[in-house]
Amino acid sequence: MNVENLSIDGQGRLEIDIMALPMNCVVVISEGVAKLRELPDHGEYKIVTHQGKVRRMRREEG
Numbered sequence: 001m002n003v004e005n006l007s008i009d010g011q012g013r014l015e016i017d018i019m020a021l022p023m024n025c026v027v028v029i030s031e032g033v034a035k036l037r038e039l040p041d042h043g044e045y046k047i048v049t050h051q052g053k054v055r056r057m058r059r060e061e062g
Contacts, residue, residue: 004035004036004037005033005034005035005036006027006034006035006036007034008029008032008033008034014027014029014034016036021036022038022039024038024039025037025038025039026039026045028047028054028057030053030054031053031054035057037057037059040059040061042061043059043060043061044059044060044061045057045058045059045060046058046060
């Protein structure tokens with residue numbers, strides 16, 4: 001599983017080099033923290049939230 005924390009600068013900007021990204025990925029921003037996760041070839045990726053905050057990002061292959 002590819003997990004990468006991305007940085008948000010002091011002005012609230014997120015810069016991502018799309019040439020360095022995996023072919024299929026998702027970027028989730030919660031509480032000022034951005035995370036990039038690579039999506040599986042087959043299966044599901046569940047993002048679990050509670051009270052408006054991301055709690056878990058779970059990969060489920062089937």
